[in-house]
Amino acid sequence: MLPDLTCLKLDTDRLRLESISDAYTDAIFGEFTPTIATYMYPAPAQERTDTEQFVTEAVRNNRQGRDLTMVILDRQTGEFLGCIGLHNLTEPRPAFGIWVKESAHMHGYGREAVRALKRWADHYLNYEYLTYPVDSRNMASRKIPESLGACIVNQYDGTGGMGQPLTLITYRIDR
Structure with a gap:
């Protein structure tokens, strides 16, 4: 049985992952920029109300146990660093999603957050x-699943939310 996904907290040495809430709307709106979205499907919100809608939907999906969307915080200072999610929790192959704000790149936060959420999934999900x-061009992000021994299982072309062409690869991460 899953714990309450609307108030979950996971700690690592440097990070706290906390269930998304309205309290982080401004931080998400300000930090999910076109640079961050370069290699992603979603486009940055044009208006704060778009981010409000995203947060509301994420909280609803957490409540219903469909997804787990969390914010990534510096454990010592509480500084907002980004967002992480594990989507389609009831499916046999849940999918990670993650982004870290630009000023927090190259510190290993993404890897640390994914490892923490994977440990949680290993304990609570079947x-x-x-x-x-x-x-495929996002080498820093590719290093995250590769650090977990993942292998590529699929590759396909797509279009990101800003109209940019994407060549997506899907990694398989085993228990």
Whole structure:
């Protein structure tokens, strides 16, 4: 049985992952920029109300146990660093999604957050394997599943939310 996904907190040495809430709307709106979205499907919100809608939907999906969307915070200072999610929790192959704000790149926060959420999934979910979709050009993000021993299971072309072409690869992450 899943714990309450609307108030979950996971700690690592440096990070706290906390269930998304309205309290982080401004931080998400300000930090999910076109640069961050370069290799992603979603486009940055044009208006704060778009981010409000995203947060409301994420909280609803957490409540219903469909997804787990969390914010990534510096454990010592509480500084907002980004967002992480594990989507389609009831499916045999839940999918990771993650972004870290630009000023927090190259510190290993993404890897640390994914490892923490994978540990949680190993304990609470009955899954075949986890997936990690990423644009093939996003080398920093590709290193995250590779650090977990993941292998590529699929590749396909797509279009991101800003109209940019994407060549997505999907990694398989086993227990």
